[in-house]
Amino acid sequence: MTLVQFRNEPFTDFTQEDNRQAMLQSLERVGQQLGRTYPLVINGERITTEKLGTSINPGNVDQVIGLMSQADEALAEQAIASADAAFKTWAYVSPDTRAGYLFKAAAVMRRRKFDYCAWLVYEVGKNWAEADADVAEAIDFLEFYGREMLRLSGPQPLTPLPGEDNRLTYIPLGVGVVIPPWNFPLAIMAGMTCAALVAGNTVVLKPASASPVIAAKFVELMEEVGLPAGVINFIPGSGSEIGDYIVDHPRTRFVSFTGSRDVGLRINERIAKTQPGQIWMKRFIAEMGGKDGIVVDKSANLEEAAAAIVQSAFGFQGQKCSAGSRAIIHQDVYDDVLELIIAKTKLLQVGAADKNAAIGPVIDTNAYGKIREYIEIGKSEGRLVAGGDIAEGNGYFIQPTVFADVSPTARIMLEEIFGPVLAVCKADSFEHALDIFNNTEYGLTGAVFSHDREHLENARQRMHCGNLYFNRKCTGALVGVHPFGGFNMSGTDSKAGGRDYLLLFTQAKLVSEKW
Numbered sequence: 001m002t003l004v005q006f007r008n009e010p011f012t013d014f015t016q017e018d019n020r021q022a023m024l025q026s027l028e029r030v031g032q033q034l035g036r037t038y039p040l041v042i043n044g045e046r047i048t049t050e051k052l053g054t055s056i057n058p059g060n061v062d063q064v065i066g067l068m069s070q071a072d073e074a075l076a077e078q079a080i081a082s083a084d085a086a087f088k089t090w091a092y093v094s095p096d097t098r099a100g101y102l103f104k105a106a107a108v109m110r111r112r113k114f115d116y117c118a119w120l121v122y123e124v125g126k127n128w129a130e131a132d133a134d135v136a137e138a139i140d141f142l143e144f145y146g147r148e149m150l151r152l153s154g155p156q157p158l159t160p161l162p163g164e165d166n167r168l169t170y171i172p173l174g175v176g177v178v179i180p181p182w183n184f185p186l187a188i189m190a191g192m193t194c195a196a197l198v199a200g201n202t203v204v205l206k207p208a209s210a211s212p213v214i215a216a217k218f219v220e221l222m223e224e225v226g227l228p229a230g231v232i233n234f235i236p237g238s239g240s241e242i243g244d245y246i247v248d249h250p251r252t253r254f255v256s257f258t259g260s261r262d263v264g265l266r267i268n269e270r271i272a273k274t275q276p277g278q279i280w281m282k283r284f285i286a287e288m289g290g291k292d293g294i295v296v297d298k299s300a301n302l303e304e305a306a307a308a309i310v311q312s313a314f315g316f317q318g319q320k321c322s323a324g325s326r327a328i329i330h331q332d333v334y335d336d337v338l339e340l341i342i343a344k345t346k347l348l349q350v351g352a353a354d355k356n357a358a359i360g361p362v363i364d365t366n367a368y369g370k371i372r373e374y375i376e377i378g379k380s381e382g383r384l385v386a387g388g389d390i391a392e393g394n395g396y397f398i399q400p401t402v403f404a405d406v407s408p409t410a411r412i413m414l415e416e417i418f419g420p421v422l423a424v425c426k427a428d429s430f431e432h433a434l435d436i437f438n439n440t441e442y443g444l445t446g447a448v449f450s451h452d453r454e455h456l457e458n459a460r461q462r463m464h465c466g467n468l469y470f471n472r473k474c475t476g477a478l479v480g481v482h483p484f485g486g487f488n489m490s491g492t493d494s495k496a497g498g499r500d501y502l503l504l505f506t507q508a509k510l511v512s513e514k515w
């Protein structure tokens with residue numbers, strides 16, 4: 001296979017009129033397709049269930065994006081059996097053939113980029129640029145993991161021993177249960193699924209209940225590029241109803257999960273228990289929550305720091321595991337940076353995602369309730385300086401909200417809110433700022449704004465997070481460039497989009513032949 005070197009899919013410039021028109025056309029075209037019913041796909045067979053879940057537009061709650069068939073335990077059992085059967089052949093399909101499906105899917109997705117963006121705009125309320133970044137990341141994962149599999153399938157360096165032929169190969173594990181979140185419902189879902197299958201595993205994919213339609217569109221794409229039946233088995237359904245069943249199943253070989261701390265810990269406990277008939281220790285690949293922060297030193301460019309804080313806190317309404325929900329600012333520049341943060345936050349318009357407002361809706365009624373509770377908590381823990389209320393619209397709109405003068409140990413400094421709420425905290429010194437930053441059970445992303453080389457080197461060592469950025473925002477990791485994953489309660493630091501990731505979906509086999 002001749003391949004160009006991996007490069008990131010460029011982002012779309014929507015200020016260009018042709019791109020804007022293309023997006024409007026896709027919103028129109030996809031708009032015509034809303035409200036359809038989608039089946040499960042098990043061993044290539046489409047199964048429509050009586051019970052249907054409803055995916056709605058969180059910014060226009062009367063608009064149904066799709067009705068989704070729902071797996072119960074019996075259907076989940078069929079899905080695992082199908083994946084188990086398909087593994088017997090898929091495991092021996094050559095790595096370059098497997099990678100070929102990913103490259104082809106990337107090419108088709110790239111051609112239909114604006115349509116995928118439109119689905120994301122409608123189903124989860126991403127504005128155009130956020131939707132475009134999600135699609136670009138999905139394309140990147142397909143291109144990157146395809147190439148990674150080719151690299152891993154090549155000869156692996158071993159110390160030569162005269163008289164022996166020694167070879168190490170990375171073979172697949174078996175049936176993988178893939179459980180993605182709704183916040184990157186294309187990129188993370190496709191990335192986790194394709195990493196598993198390109199390595200030779202078969203997959204039972206249970207999409208997040210808030211974003212099943214975009215997952216169904218991806219499963220259709222993989223069928224369209226000819227992926228054999230049974231390699232991806234698609235079983236939308238409620239995590240609380242079928243999650244335990246597929247996690248506990250003795251034929252499940254690994255679980256690849258991205259989502260909240262609590263669900264991740266639950267799965268971690270359950271997979272540790274050996275089930276009757278189970279002959280392996282299950283592997284767990286988990287990417288969980290974050291309470292990420294940006295530290296501003298007194299030597300920082302304050303304008304750039306404030307811009308990055310606002311972007312990191314409020315991009316996609318703060319619903320990113322990497323969202324910068326804490327700003328920790330040196331006392332000498334605190335008032336100036338706070339003023340800039342307030343001014344920039346007040347410029348953000350809240351509104352519908354299809355109209356491309358800066359701030360769209362939060363995902364669902366639960367999130368809406370939980371975030372508003374945290375805003376109430378914030379009112380007793382800090383000084384409300386921006387937002388603090390719901391916003392108008394037929395959906396779950398909340399104003400971007402900033403609390404100043406928050407204590408390092410306040411709940412809104414420690415707990416993941418997953419919404420447009422920023423806590424701002426004053427530090428006495430740079431050292432103190434690092435202590436505040438590290439005072440969390442999470443450890444996903446962080447950023448420092450400083451022009452003091454010694455401080456940056458100190459931060460490089462001491463700030464305990466998987467993805468640390470200097471003089472830039474703490475969101476927006478790029479595949480291949482910024483391998484992504486965090487420490488402590490943020491998960492197993494699997495570094496998605498990095499060279500270590502596919503190893504998690506394989507096991508190494510050494511064959512030694514005496515000559």
Ligand code: NAP
Nearest residue numbers: 181182207208209238239243259260263287288289290321
């Ligand atoms: P979530 O509530 O934990 O849900 C994640 C997935 O787990 C969904 O598919 C959900 O299904 C499923 N699930 C729920 N209960 C389950 C159970 N008992 N067994 C098995 N699966 C179960 O998280 P979310 O609200 O979708 O996503 C937000 C969270 O993800 C945040 O904490 C965020 O920080 C984290 N996140 C982390 C990363 C990272 O890379 N570290 C990236 C993105 C998001 P249902 O939808 O049917 O409930």
Ligand code: MG
Nearest residue numbers: 055056123210
């Ligand atoms: Mg929805």
